[in-house]
Structure formats: C-alpha cells, structure tokens
Amino acid sequence: MRQLERRRVSLSAGLKIGDRRGCCRTLEEEDVHIPFAQESLVKQWRSMQNVTDSNQEKSEMPLQRSKYFLNINVGGTLFHIACKAAARYPVTRLGKLAIYTDPTKKLQLCDDYSVQKNEYFFDRDPSIFHYIFHFYRSGVLWIRDEMCPSNFVEEIEYWGVHLKYSQRCCRILFEEKQDELSENLKIQKELEAELEPLESAEQFEGKCLGQFRKMIWNLIENPYSSVPAKIIAVMSSLFVLVSIVGMTLSTVEEMQHKTAKQWMELLEMVCAIFFTSEYLMRLISSSSFKKFLRAALNAVDLVAILPFYIQILFENLDEGDTLYHEELHQMENVSKLGKVLKLIKLMRIFRILKLARHSTGLRAFGFTMRQCYQQVCCLLLFIAMGVFTFSALMHSVEHDVPGTNFTSIPYAWWWAAVSLSTVGYGDTVPDTVLGRVVAFGCISFGIILNGMPISILYNKFSDYYAKLKAHENETSLSLKLSRRFRFKERALRKLSECCRAEPRCHR
Secondary structure (H helix, E strand, C coil): CCCCCCCCCCCCCCCCCCCCCCCCCHHHHHHHHCCCHHHHCCCCCCCCHHHHHHHHHHHHHHHHHHHHHHEEEEEEEEEEEEEHHCCCCCHHHCHHHHHHHHHHHHHHHHHEECCCCCCEEEEEHHHHHHHHHHHHHHHCCCCCCCCCCCHHHHHHHHHHHHHEEEEEHHHHHHHHHHHHHHHHHHHHHHHHHHHHCCCCCHHHHHCCHHHHHHHHHHHHCCCCCCHHHHHHHHHHHHHHHHHHHHHHCCCCCCHHHHHHHHHHHHHHHHHHHHHHHHHHHHHHHHHCCHHHHHHHHHHCCCCCCHHHHHHHHHHHHHHHHHHCCCCCHHHHHHHCCCCCCHHHHHHHHHHHHHHHHHHHHHHHHHHHHHHHHHHHHHHHHHHHHHHHHHHHHHHHCCCCCCCCCCCCCCHHHHHHHHCCCCCCCCCCCCEEEEEEEEHHHHHHHHHHHHHEEEEEEHHHHHHHHHHHHHHCCCCCHHHHHHHHHHHHHHHHHHHHHHHHHHHCCCC
C-alpha cells in the first residue's frame, strides 16, 4: 500500500521544472523544510557544500541556455534569439550562424566574438535590428514609414533578410517611397551637374599655360570671380540682344536702302567678332576638347557664329564656274543660293539661346523640359490623337454641306488643332448641328488636355528655379566673404609693413 505524504505548505512556493522534492516530501523531510522559500536560497549550518552547488548551478544556467539561444550584440544592445527560430531561415546571416558548426565560418559572419560571454558582436544599427529580431520571432518583417528606405534596405541586405517577408501593403508603400527617393536623388545629382561648370579651377594645375588658361576660364565662365568677369557677362548678354534687334530691323521696309544695310552689316560684323572671340577664349581655356564639343551651350555658341562666316563664304564664291552654263541655269543657281542664304541668316535667331548661359530662368526651363520629356511627349501624343479623331468626325459630318471648307480630313486638321488649343481663329466653322456638337466635344477635350500638365510643369519649374537661384546666391556670398577676408589680410599686411618701417624712419 502507498505511503501517505503530507500536502505542501504553500501552493505558490518556488518550484523548478522537473523537481519533485517540493511537492512529494516525506514526514522526516517536512520537519526540516522552511516554507515560502526556495531551497537554493536557504543556507543551513554546514552549508559549504550547498554554496558550491548553488554556484555551480548558476554557472551552468548560461551555458545551458547558450546551447539553444544565440547571444547577439548589435551596437551595444544584447538580443537573445532561439537557434531553432534562426535556423528556419538558413539563407540569412543569423540562420547560417545557427546552422554552422565550424567556428571559423561563424567568425566570418560576425565582427567579433566573446568566448567568455558567448556573444557575437555586430557593428550595425540596433534600432533597425529590432525589426530583424521581430522577424525571427514572428516570421513577418515590419516596416515603419519614418525609416530611411536606403538605410533600411542596406541593413536587411546585410542580415540577408528579403523584403518579400513583409506584408504586401507595407511592401508596396515602401517600394513607392524608395522609387520616389531614388528619383529625387537622381534629379539632385543632375541639378548639381547642371550647376557645376564645365571645368574646375583644379584641372589647370600642371598643364601647359595653366595659370593663363585658369585666368581666362574665370574671366569667361565664372562671372562672380571678379569685376571684369561680371562686365564680360553683361556685355555678352547685351551683344546678344543687339544682334537680335539688328536682325529684326533688317527686315523692315524702311531699312532696305543702301546706307541702312551698310550699318546693319557693320553691326552684324561687330557682334560676330565678339561672339567669335568669346568662343575662342572658351576653347583655349578648356582642359578637354571632347568635353568642350559635347557641351550643349558651346554648340549654341558655334551655331550663333557659323551663319556669318557661311554667308561670307557663299557671297565670295568664284563666279568663274558659272560662265560655262546657260543664263537660265545661272538664274536657277542664283535663286537657290538666295534661298540658302536666307535660311542661313535665319539661323542667327539661335543666338538668343546664348542668354541661357547667364539666365537662371532659361536654365531652369531647359532642365524642366529634360526632366519632363515623358509627360511632354505624352501630351503631344494626346494632341495628335485628338486632331486626327475630331478632324475625321468633322469631315464625316460636314463634307456634304455645299461650300464647306471640310472637303477632306487633312483640311480639317487645322480646325482641330486650333480648337484643341482653345485659340479659335474662327476662319473655319461648322454649319450643321452635328458639326457644332463635334466642335463642342473638341473644345472640351482641349480644355481638359491643356489643364493636365500645367501643374506638374509649373511645380517642377519653380522647384528647380529655386534650387538654381539658391546655389547662385551661395556662390556669390562665398565669393564676397573670401574677398573681404583677402582685403583684411592685405590691410593687416600693409599695416604691419608700415609699423616695421616707422622705427627705421626715426633712426
């Protein structure tokens, strides 16, 4: 028959898992038992053996726990991850750390290792590792909106955790934010490249006539470097405006007499000489001939001066070759030559693009067009679709009306283009009711189409213009401060020289 045992004194007494001594004591053991306490914390009178046992038990607990847990120290913060949880993802860094048995391979995965504490050290961001730690416990990678996408991606790539383990909604928002950030960084780099000059002052060191070319470069390309450079920049803009005004006045009927033509030719020659000298100075001061030719503004400068020299070349062609041809053939050649000369003279209108070198607004506009070329092309595609669609509809409705101008679809293109742009010259109008309905639809589509890209283009233009203007202000301010500093240095140097010279005068 089983011997009766007494019930334990406390229901909440400290009891270890697997230890039956607390609940199944004999009557003799119950007499010496102290209730409401853990046996490992009670010292009896000859307790040397118990003390050693307790110390051994405390020392065995971390070793026993380290078998089943990884002690990860990330940036000074300690984390305990179960080996089984880490081994579920063997491709990750901590998964490999839990699976590998070779100590050499484990040391290659971490930055440092403490043998005494059995801790693996990682010099990474502990705030982001909280999400990695939560991933190993729950199997889901959480993403917060306030985190930097590039930093977060860099950290999870280091730990070997893929973004696919996150929730789909969080992943979509994170990828959109990441794409937006990468696009902004790309635009920022292109803006910095736009703001930086073609050459820098450091590139002239160690080259032939480096100081002389550097001086010319500052004089032509950097208007904030000195007062003469600013004067040359202002003169360049004035010559562009004078040349455009001269080209405009040359078409006026009152300016067609001989004296006015001579003055216009003289003005054109002076402007061409100035533009040529400016282009040659830029070419001389350039450190790389290939970079100089690839620059867009330098191509504009070349187009601005070529018409003058091509016109001189055509006007001074040898007329001896035309003596062998018939008179009619000569007249045809002269007429063709006149058309070519008119076309070449028309190319002088591109000189106005030279103002983009000294105009922040034009540079911002050009940069906006380059960044929004997809939206602009899409707008042109919509306009072309609208022109073809509404011109075909208008021709099908109005072609039977006597005396109508919509005799064919190509004849209706002009009406559709004018209506889509909401200009409405009124030179061609529909006569039937259905034609007016089609015209109303065309005008409505044009209003919607014109309103779509305006906000996008304006917002980007204002943003780029503000950044370009801020950079110009910073550049001018830094140059002013450097000039003041140099002026103070020169004044102090002169004052010290005067103070040294005064005692000699007294002697």
